[in-house]
Amino acid sequence: MKKYKGYLIDLDGTMYKGTERIEEAGHFVDYLVRNEIPYLFVTNNSSQTPKQVAKKLNEFQIQASEDRVFTTSQATANYIAQKKDQATVYMIGEEGLREAIQTSGHHLVDENPDFVVVGIDRDISYEKYAKACIAVRNGAAFISTNADIAIPTERGLLPGNGALTSVIAVSTNTAPVFIGKPEKIIVEQALEVLGVAKEDTLMVGDNYDTDIMAGMNCGIDTLLVHTGVTTKELLKQYNSQPTYTIDSLSDYLKHIN
């Protein structure tokens, strides 16, 4: 197995499973820290700030500080900054998205924005949708943090941001630019923050359709770990296979040591 100089690492299903700890995940991160290998946790969750995500990881006994977390909200804010400095943004979303947009120097506005950005918003309303539709019809660029159709919760699968985004897409007949995994945009942004070359970076995740596809779409090597969504059985259905496939992250440590 090749030794990598940097890692992009998924969270749910890879570092923990819902409310459940994955012990091997902690050991894997300990190894990275011990060997001073750069890593970033890359998540499609737009609702939380990096600080909140790091705190959650710490509760699962995984070493993480907020500068090790890269959310799709940050990727979105960086993507906007590449298009326009100090852009005006009409946002549907929660704290993580708001903080990322404001930290990047953009301005949140209610009318005539340069960009309409949609992230998961558990306080969604018709008025928010109305404002977004009017802005997109008036020519604002339409961006969505991620296309996930559902969120696993204790109650079952609840609507994800891709589903919420569809109201504006359908009403205005305009396809958004999605930022999160499996899109390559978030991986490109994460690589820039990580500061490691593409060919020396490994994308680690449990979900073929998001994590592995994102790595593939960006042309970086991928490691699928069977601790979450994509089982061995499910993996057989795909033509393109990940660079590596393992049962748990402790197997990976055995291989590289």
Add this chain to the structure above:
Amino acid sequence: MKKYKGYLIDLDGTMYKGTERIEEAGHFVDYLVRNEIPYLFVTNNSSQTPKQVAKKLNEFQIQASEDRVFTTSQATANYIAQKKDQATVYMIGEEGLREAIQTSGHHLVDENPDFVVVGIDRDISYEKYAKACIAVRNGAAFISTNADIAIPTERGLLPGNGALTSVIAVSTNTAPVFIGKPEKIIVEQALEVLGVAKEDTLMVGDNYDTDIMAGMNCGIDTLLVHTGVTTKELLKQYNSQPTYTIDSLSDYLKHIN
């Protein structure tokens, strides 16, 4: 021009235009009343009750009582009754839909419904979407009053029910049964209420994509009146033409008298 024994008549663009009166529309309805020809106003608007719709028509000096109004909410409630008597329904929608469902003897419930029904709801929330998604995933039949993607308002085009419905469709990967125009379901239900045979009924409307298509889908004759959405220019783009096309309903009265 053939004389018809019954009429199904669209509202906005045909009987009035937004907040504007269409004078000829009133004369046309006067003719129907005078000659005791059965008619029904058929609308995709699920939010209002027949009484509210009739009141609005009266304000435009058009003869209408609530039993002359047939909304997509009523069509939806009747459709459900054909599938199951006294069904349990989880509803997203406004007063018109609520009244129609309850009047038809169905029971509104929050959990484990037989049907999930979605109509325009200016008080939409994430929690409403969550309940709908859980129910559809648990096997509830998924119905939407209409597929209109936008509603014209003074502020511009705001999200229509087809757009709101897409959240549940996308999240659960389940296509709803749409009831309203251009679907034939609403026309079939309206014909039943009208009590006139298909071949003796004329569908009158201004919108090719909803009114005329609904008539065609149900196999009844159609009259397109150029007082609303579909202009002469737009009409040229369609292969199948309406049975009749006129500039205003006073032209129609001239033809049949």
